[in-house]
Amino acid sequence: MRSAFLRILPVLLCADHALSWGDMGHRAIAYLSQQYMTPEAIRLFDTIIKPDEKFDISDAAVWADRNKGGIYAYTYNWHFIDARDVVPTHCDVKLNRDCDFRGECAKHKEPGCVVSAIVNQLSDFTAFTTDSANSSDCPSNLNPDAKQKQIAMKFLFHLVGDIHQPLHVEDLGAGGNQICVKWNGKTANAHEYYTSNPSDDHSDRFHSCSVTPLKDDDQCPPWEKCKNLHQVWDSLMIEKLLKWDPPSPDDDPKERKEKARALRWAGDLSSDGAGNPPLAPSDCVPVGRQAQACALKWASESNNLICSFVLRDGVAAVKGHELNGTYYNGAVPIIKRQISRAARRLAAMMNAIAAVHTDEEDGQQVLQDL
Numbered sequence: 001m002r003s004a005f006l007r008i009l010p011v012l013l014c015a016d017h018a019l020s021w022g023d024m025g026h027r028a029i030a031y032l033s034q035q036y037m038t039p040e041a042i043r044l045f046d047t048i049i050k051p052d053e054k055f056d057i058s059d060a061a062v063w064a065d066r067n068k069g070g071i072y073a074y075t076y077n078w079h080f081i082d083a084r085d086v087v088p089t090h091c092d093v094k095l096n097r098d099c100d101f102r103g104e105c106a107k108h109k110e111p112g113c114v115v116s117a118i119v120n121q122l123s124d125f126t127a128f129t130t131d132s133a134n135s136s137d138c139p140s141n142l143n144p145d146a147k148q149k150q151i152a153m154k155f156l157f158h159l160v161g162d163i164h165q166p167l168h169v170e171d172l173g174a175g176g177n178q179i180c181v182k183w184n185g186k187t188a189n190a191h192e193y194y195t196s197n198p199s200d201d202h203s204d205r206f207h208s209c210s211v212t213p214l215k216d217d218d219q220c221p222p223w224e225k226c227k228n229l230h231q232v233w234d235s236l237m238i239e240k241l242l243k244w245d246p247p248s249p250d251d252d253p254k255e256r257k258e259k260a261r262a263l264r265w266a267g268d269l270s271s272d273g274a275g276n277p278p279l280a281p282s283d284c285v286p287v288g289r290q291a292q293a294c295a296l297k298w299a300s301e302s303n304n305l306i307c308s309f310v311l312r313d314g315v316a317a318v319k320g321h322e323l324n325g326t327y328y329n330g331a332v333p334i335i336k337r338q339i340s341r342a343a344r345r346l347a348a349m350m351n352a353i354a355a356v357h358t359d360e361e362d363g364q365q366v367l368q369d370l
């Protein structure tokens with residue numbers, strides 16, 4: 001079932017976006033969420049995803065970024081929402097203004113954004129029936145209904161991470177992709193960044209049709225593969241925080257090292273009281289009648305971080321500047337808090353859904369309470 005608010009007029013402009021949080025962040029969110037999931041929620045995950053030694057809960061969380069092309073090209077816009085606000089003076093997210101598709105730049109892509117995608121995938125997922133989940137023990141033999149629920153769950157595990165990355169809730173400079181910065185004194189991307197992220201296609205990220213173009217003198221030269229603000233937030237600061245030097249795919253063929261490091265970070269975060277505070281009792285989870293309102297609340301919270309920290313002094317304050325210093329130090333608590341919030345909220349969402357599956361009456365009560 002699709003929400004009506006998606007069906008709005010296209011615009012003729014577009015922006016490009018890369019991965020959010022990188023694989024390390026998404027994997028850590030998934031591992032950390034396990035600690036807050038009820039046995040019923042974990043059982044539900046196992047029933048639908050059928051994880052094995054090659055595909056664990058963190059693989060479910062990175063699956064959507066590996067499937068942005070081909071038959072899933074229509075999901076491209078699901079990973080972000082382009083808040084066309086006035087940074088840094090006034091940050092806000094408006095669904096009617098920001099949740100659309102890029103017209104000419106996304107002819108084959110479905111309209112929508114991360115907010116509508118979460119709502120729609122939840123709707124698909126909660127339409128799940130126990131019979132379809134139990135139709136087969138073999139993922140490749142799942143009936144079409146069970147397959148759809150499996151895909152919906154993988155998207156949910158990923159998109160809850162995306163919506164907590166501030167630059168996935170901002171339009172300016174294509175979510176920071178067009179804002180060139182310095183990292184460790186370097187302005188150009190190392191070759192290995194591209195080859196170690198084969199699914200992360202940056203080739204068109206300097207596309208000229210940005211919805212909110214930067215001023216001419218703020219633009220990166222279109223031919224330069226510069227280090228950019230989005231990349232700093234999705235991976236470089238996390239790599240520094242974890243002292244993580246991504247191995248080449250040949251050296252980590254099944255991403256064992258990456259998973260092990262993410263699991264260790266999730267463990268560190270779970271015992272870090274300051275970096276991983278409990279959710280407020282009033283926190284809401286986008287299930288049932290509040291789905292859209294809660295997803296929008298999460299998006300607005302992330303977007304507010306653009307004005308309060310990420311670009312608080314405007315583009316000129318970061319463009320061409322070294323971010324591995326004072327900026328990094330200020331960002332670390334934000335990164336930890338957003339990763340932790342995403343994990344706790346993902347778990348709360350799964351727990352609510354599982355309660356409905358386990359006990360119709362109690363489940364409805366859980367949904368109403370959220």
Ligand SMILES: [Zn+2]
Binds near residue numbers: 020064158
């Ligand atoms: Zn994504």
